[in-house]
Amino acid sequence: xxxxxxxxxxxxxxxxxxxxxxxxxxxxxxxxxxxxxxxxxxxxxxxxxxxxxxxxxxxxxxxxxxxxxxxxxxxxxxxxxxxxxxxxxxxxxxxxxxxxxxxxxxxxxxxxxxxxxxxxxxxxxxxxxxxxxxxxxxxxxxxxxxxxxxxxxxxxxxxxxxxxxxxxxxxxxxxxxxxxxxxxxxxxxxxxxxxxxxxxxxxxxxxxxxxxxxxxxxxxxxxxxxxxxxxxxxxxxxxxxxxxxxxxxxxxxxxxxxxxxxxxxxxxxxxxxxxxxxxxxxxxxxxxxxxxxxx
Amino acid sequence: xxxxxxxxxxxxxxxxxxxxxxxxxxxxxxxxxxxxxxxxxxxxxxxxxxxxxxxxxxxxxxxxxxxxxxxxxxxxxxxxxxxxxxxxxxxxxxxxxxxxxxxxxxxxxxxxxxxxxxxxxxxxxxxxxxxxxxxxxxxxxxxxxxxxxxxxxxxxxxxxxxxxxxxxxxxxxxxxxxxxxxxxxxxxxxxxxxxxxxxxxxxxxxxxxxxxxxxxxxxxxxxxxxxxxxxxxxxxxxxxxxxxxxxxxxxxxxxxxxxxxxxxxxxxxxxxxxxxxxxxxxxxxxxxxxxxxxxxxxxxxxxxxxxxxxxxxxxxxxxxxxxxxxxxxxxxxxxxxxxxxxxxxxxxxxxxxxxxxxxxxxxxxxxxxxxxxxxxxxxxxxxxxxxxxxxxxxxxxxxxx
Numbered sequence: 001x002x003x004x005x006x007x008x009x010x011x012x013x014x015x016x017x018x019x020x021x022x023x024x025x026x027x028x029x030x031x032x033x034x035x036x037x038x039x040x041x042x043x044x045x046x047x048x049x050x051x052x053x054x055x056x057x058x059x060x061x062x063x064x065x066x067x068x069x070x071x072x073x074x075x076x077x078x079x080x081x082x083x084x085x086x087x088x089x090x091x092x093x094x095x096x097x098x099x100x101x102x103x104x105x106x107x108x109x110x111x112x113x114x115x116x117x118x119x120x121x122x123x124x125x126x127x128x129x130x131x132x133x134x135x136x137x138x139x140x141x142x143x144x145x146x147x148x149x150x151x152x153x154x155x156x157x158x159x160x161x162x163x164x165x166x167x168x169x170x171x172x173x174x175x176x177x178x179x180x181x182x183x184x185x186x187x188x189x190x191x192x193x194x195x196x197x198x199x200x201x202x203x204x205x206x207x208x209x210x211x212x213x214x215x216x217x218x219x220x221x222x223x224x225x226x227x228x229x230x231x232x233x234x235x236x237x238x239x240x241x242x243x244x245x246x247x248x249x250x251x252x253x254x255x256x257x258x259x260x261x262x263x264x265x266x267x268x269x270x271x272x273x274x275x276x277x278x279x280x281x282x283x284x285x286x287x288x289x290x291x292x293x294x295x
Numbered sequence: 296x297x298x299x300x301x302x303x304x305x306x307x308x309x310x311x312x313x314x315x316x317x318x319x320x321x322x323x324x325x326x327x328x329x330x331x332x333x334x335x336x337x338x339x340x341x342x343x344x345x346x347x348x349x350x351x352x353x354x355x356x357x358x359x360x361x362x363x364x365x366x367x368x369x370x371x372x373x374x375x376x377x378x379x380x381x382x383x384x385x386x387x388x389x390x391x392x393x394x395x396x397x398x399x400x401x402x403x404x405x406x407x408x409x410x411x412x413x414x415x416x417x418x419x420x421x422x423x424x425x426x427x428x429x430x431x432x433x434x435x436x437x438x439x440x441x442x443x444x445x446x447x448x449x450x451x452x453x454x455x456x457x458x459x460x461x462x463x464x465x466x467x468x469x470x471x472x473x474x475x476x477x478x479x480x481x482x483x484x485x486x487x488x489x490x491x492x493x494x495x496x497x498x499x500x501x502x503x504x505x506x507x508x509x510x511x512x513x514x515x516x517x518x519x520x521x522x523x524x525x526x527x528x529x530x531x532x533x534x535x536x537x538x539x540x541x542x543x544x545x546x547x548x549x550x551x552x553x554x555x556x557x558x559x560x561x562x563x564x565x566x567x568x569x570x571x572x573x574x575x576x577x578x579x580x581x582x583x584x585x586x587x588x589x590x591x592x593x594x595x596x597x598x599x600x601x602x603x604x605x606x607x608x609x610x611x612x613x614x615x616x617x618x619x620x621x622x623x624x625x626x627x628x629x630x631x632x633x634x635x636x637x638x639x640x641x642x643x644x645x646x647x648x649x650x651x652x653x654x655x656x657x658x659x660x661x662x663x664x665x666x667x668x669x670x671x672x673x674x675x676x677x678x679x680x681x682x683x684x685x686x687x688x689x690x691x692x693x694x695x696x
Contacts, residue, residue, distance in 0.1 A: 011509055018502050116330075123592070125335040126525060128557030131533070138535050144505065147533045219533060220498050221525045221555065225332065229498050264493075264502035269465055271502075272494035 010143030015261040021150045023257020024157035025212055029230070030237040030249035031161055032208035035168070038244030039181050039201045042092055043100060045108040047234070048227025049115050050206050053080045054213025055222045056118060059129050069132035069218070076214050077207040084206030088199050111228075118224035126223030153215050160211065161250045168246055177201060233272075236279045242292020252290060320360035321618050323349075323605060324388040326378060326403065327418055329367035332496055332521040333395040335551040337418035339365075341393045341601040343589050347581075348605035357613050364388070368399050375399035376406050383410040389618050390415060390608060393601050397421035397440075397468035404433045411620050415608065417600035420520070420547060421471040422683060425647040429690035432624065436648045437600030437637075438569045440472040440547070441683040443652075446567030446676050447544050448479030450654050451514055456542050457483075460512035461490035462503050462527060464519035472518040472546050475683075480516075488512045493523070500527050501534060508536055520547045525555050532560050549595045553657055553669050561669075564657040570596035570636055571655060571670050577635035593667045603634045604648075640678055645690035652681040 036044045057076030061067040095102045135149040168174035180187045180194050188194045241248030263271045325345050327337040342365045354361045368375035382388035390413040394400040400419030407414040408430040415434045422441035459480050463469040477487045488510045493503045507515045517527050548566045572582035572593040585594045611626040632640040640650035655670040
């Protein structure tokens with residue numbers, strides 16, 4: 001059997017694929033963060049908590065209302081997105097004139113409150129959530145055993161990421177959004193309701209996080225800390241990709257997932273550090289991130 | 296009787312009675328993970344258990360004024376030892392209880408020895424606490440990595456699972472668990488093919504699971520705990536590892552973890568624990584009272600361990616009418632343990648409290664009669680076989696005597 005550095009090639013392919021799957025979660029979460037930062041200039045530390053709410057939303061819909069996975073995939077992001085809109089209107093919108101730091105503190109505080117409330121109610125061990133029956137089972141790809149559900153995760157997140165990129169870069173709505181970031185006053189003068197645009201953008205970013213949460217519910221443990229464990233890595237992804245860069249966050253998310261996957265084979269002990277080492281190197285060489293525009 | 300002698304006798308009686316009525320006030324500190332990944336194993340439930348022990352003992356009527364306080368060590372040894380130091384130096388705490396997370400437990404054990412106080416471990420697991428790092432001031436109550444690894448490792452190897460691969464959490468507890476399990480497997484005639492270390496609280500363990508799968512070992516030993524174990528089992532079922540013929544062995548699984556997994560994902564899992572709520576009338580009675588005070592949740596073995604270690608401590612204080620650490624420690628080691636939850640046992644010179652351990656199998660969903668009906672007993676491991684033999688732990692306290 002052919003090997004690379006003593007690791008059999010099939011095992012390496014397996015890890016590559018797993019890396020892509022984890023990368024899909026990073027991509028979809030960092031995309032939401034990038035959109036929110038790009039258009040609102042808010043560093044949304046509540047993103048992990050909202051991702052967790054998405055997963056819990058799916059669990060609650062199933063256990064309290066008997067609504068299954070597929071409707072939850074739409075409903076849960078809508079509900080959490082609406083919650084995001086309320087937060088933006090009530091709290092975040094008051095901070096646009098202040099330093100970034102205030103937004104960061106507010107959203108960080110919100111994250112702690114949300115996680116604490118869920119922890120009080122549901123404990124920390126998590127709740128069981130099954131894989132939808134259509135996607136149970138797995139394919140034998142020769143080099144690895146690929147669960148159908150993981151394949152679905154990659155496809156779903158790639159579609160969502162590409163669609164988001166398309167809307168923002170190629171449509172009229174996206175053009176309004178981008179213009180509103182550049183010069184809100186001028187865009188407002190053309191008769192476009194800029195505050196509403198911003199509110200909806202935040203809601204959409206939040207809905208993306210919740211969508212990732214629903215995707216994650218069947219594979220990861222649904223528990224109040226699930227977002228907190230992930231969010232730091234996701235922030236590193238955003239920084240490496242370039243703050244606010246949409247394409248950057250998607251490509252970096254997938255790329256780092258793969259790098260992390262390989263680290264787990266060659267030097268498992270370093271697998272949770274490698275992302276931050278890369279971040280440090282990127283910040284030294286290209287402070288604006290790989291895809292960021294130099295300010 | 297001459298008046299003078301009478302007076303003397305009366306004074307003597309008065310003195311004795313006075314001592315009996317004098318209050319001994321003790322302060323018990325429950326230190327554990329109150330909000331992180333181990334907080335369902337111990338957490339606020341351990342505080343409830345400690346308070347129940349004080350009430351059940353009727354401490355107040357026996358001249359003991361007992362106060363229970365608690366704190367969150369956030370799974371960080373530096374935070375844990377700072378709290379322990381403050382408790383002993385400034386807050387007048389006499390005994391620290393529970394302390395999940397082995398690395399923190401080892402740190403608190405050091406502080407306790409330095410301050411000549413008492414530390415009774417329930418949630419922490421590493422067998423080093425009564426091994427190379429044993430301390431005259433530390434008593435390890437509920438379980439340890441050796442007992443779990445030995446129970447599960449020996450049982451599975453003897454049932455034909457003679458090749459093992461370990462998935463190990465990368466910190467003190469994980470490596471202790473792996474080491475102890477490896478020894479048990481080898482002793483029972485099995486072979487260890489390899490292991491992989493994963494970071495603590497890793498949400499995705501599939502990469503590591505695939506490496507375990509590729510090893511072709513018959514048994515994959517999960518030398519981790521809490522959320523990591525839950526994710527390992529959940530993701531192993533996703534990747535068809537059990538269907539592929541490999542068996543999972545949870546080396547540290549608590550009933551709260553099985554609840555979180557659901558019986559569907561966890562069924563058939565073999566594990567070792569010191570306590571299960573539905574075992575005897577005494578455990579059922581305690582557990583139902585506990586659940587009534589704790590949102591309907593049954594106690595884990597670690598929480599039950601806090602309850603019974605507090606009882607044993609209070610018995611020693613009552614017998615001595617004093618809370619002097621050295622005397623209480625000697626008394627606790629001298630008195631046999633006769634406990635409603637853990638049965639009969641004793642405390643050895645190395646600080647290890649010994650009692651029977653149990654080998655359980657997680658029920659199939661079809662076998663379960665209720666929300667908390669999750670285990671069936673496969674085997675009882677008798678007290679003298681359940682824990683590491685005294686002479687194998689390399690505890691300096693044992694070599695001296």
